[in-house]
Amino acid sequence: MQNKKLKKLITIFFVLIIFSSCSRDYIVPDPPAAPPSPTENKISFELQILPIFDEKCVSCHGPGQTPPDLSNDHAYQALTTMPGMVDTITPGNSTLYKKMASGGSMAQYCTKANADSVYKWIRQGARHN
Numbered sequence: 001m002q003n004k005k006l007k008k009l010i011t012i013f014f015v016l017i018i019f020s021s022c023s024r025d026y027i028v029p030d031p032p033a034a035p036p037s038p039t040e041n042k043i044s045f046e047l048q049i050l051p052i053f054d055e056k057c058v059s060c061h062g063p064g065q066t067p068p069d070l071s072n073d074h075a076y077q078a079l080t081t082m083p084g085m086v087d088t089i090t091p092g093n094s095t096l097y098k099k100m101a102s103g104g105s106m107a108q109y110c111t112k113a114n115a116d117s118v119y120k121w122i123r124q125g126a127r128h129n
Helices: 002-020 045-057 075-081 095-102 112-123
Strands: none
Touching: 045 075, 045 112, 095 112
16 A cells, blocks of 8 residues: 555656756747837838938839839838838837848948938838828
């Protein structure tokens, strides 16, 4: 009888050890961006973002060239329909912003001020205004 109790205790002990040694890795997502403050200047897609594309981007990202098409007639739809290009929940994860802010091969074309304007536009909801 004692032998059965001992075996049962040993089994419970090993089960507890096995389950207590399990660990889980959790991926913590980036927190959503804070909503824009009421005093933050509103960014106009038509007046502030499209001119950046016209001056700096359309020569390579125009009709029939490397996507996205950033020409005046197609830019908004191209940016808002390409997956991941514009992320209004976490603007810093937007491919458009990351490409502009990282420099790399685009450093000669994109200034920090341009990237900041695009970030603000995305943060404000990426409206077609």
